[in-house]
Amino acid sequence: MPEKTYSISDLASEFGVTTRTIRFYEEKGLVTPRREGQKRLYNQADRVRIKLILRGKRIGMTLDECVEVIDMYDPEHNNAEQLHSLIARVQDKRARFEQQRRDIDEMLKGLDEVQALCESALAEAGAAN
DNA sequence: GTTCTTACA
DNA sequence: TGTAAGCA
CATH class of the missing domain: 3.30.160 (Double Stranded RNA Binding Domain)
Structure with a gap:
């Protein structure tokens, strides 16, 4: 079956951040959601990645450190x-x-x-x- | 109503 | 990152 996807607002509300934050992470290359036209479609992997980034941030890691570790x-x-x-x-x-x-x-x-x-x-x- | 880009604070 | 403008 097709993998479950999420809209940017789905993830934003789930993680308690703004859509701006998620787009910001994309600008930094932390996540690269697939596109459906203009809209961003996040898959499970993207979702987990964002979750890990936020977790890292909470323990004082910089976004760059988060990426280093996650990758x-x-x-x-x-x-x-x-x-x-x-x-x-x-x-x-x-x-x-x-x-x-x-x-x-x-x-x-x-x-x-x-x-x-x-x-x-x-x-x-x-x-x- | 929701998302997107761009730009400024 | 927040906020706002102007589109689609």
């Missing part, structure tokens, strides 16, 4: 390469995010200090007047 798909050989590559990226992301968290904690600490200084200065001013 490594190689079921003929376990996908070992792709999986190892993905694991490496995940570890890298984790390290970066943890560093960012430390940086933010430091800034928060700095804010606490400044705020405390300001408040004590106000308290003294109030006591003097």
